[in-house]
Amino acid sequence: xxxxxxxxxxxxxxxxxxxxxxxxxxxxxxxxxxxxxxxxxxxxxxxxxxxxxxxxxxxxxxxxxxxxxxxxxxxxxxxxxxxxxxxxxxxxxxxxxxxxxxxxxxxxxxxxxxxxxxxxxxxxxxxxxxx
Numbered sequence: 001x002x003x004x005x006x007x008x009x010x011x012x013x014x015x016x017x018x019x020x021x022x023x024x025x026x027x028x029x030x031x032x033x034x035x036x037x038x039x040x041x042x043x044x045x046x047x048x049x050x051x052x053x054x055x056x057x058x059x060x061x062x063x064x065x066x067x068x069x070x071x072x073x074x075x076x077x078x079x080x081x082x083x084x085x086x087x088x089x090x091x092x093x094x095x096x097x098x099x100x101x102x103x104x105x106x107x108x109x110x111x112x113x114x115x116x117x118x119x120x121x122x123x124x125x126x127x128x129x130x131x
Contacts, residue, residue, distance in 0.1 A: 016050045 102110070 012050050012053055016047070016054060 101107075107113070
């Protein structure tokens with residue numbers, strides 16, 4: 001559905017530029033364009049409708065840019081939090097450098113940990129496609 005809307009918007013944009021070129025006497029297509037411009041609309045009201053649709057598209061794109069900006073800030077905050085946790089882990093690791101390690105199974109029993117964390121490692125390598 002979104003691809004169809006994008007195709008309609010692109011068609012409307014090319015129609016808009018074709019109309020602009022006709023009113024200014026310029027060329028409707030560039031030499032690098034592989035898609036021919038659609039025929040001009042039958043009445044001037046169509047050009048106004050196209051202009052209004054393009055304005056609505058611009059408004060939505062500005063909203064999308066705002067959402068992407070907020071998402072980028074959240075991703076930055078998330079990344080900073082992970083880096084702080086990693087820094088603390090390295091600091092604790094430096095303090096424990098002289099301590100002898102024990103086997104994984106014994107470690108899990110002593111600390112009463114669930115071995116389910118290994119399953120998380122496997123899940124991280126599996127990437128699900130976006131639909």
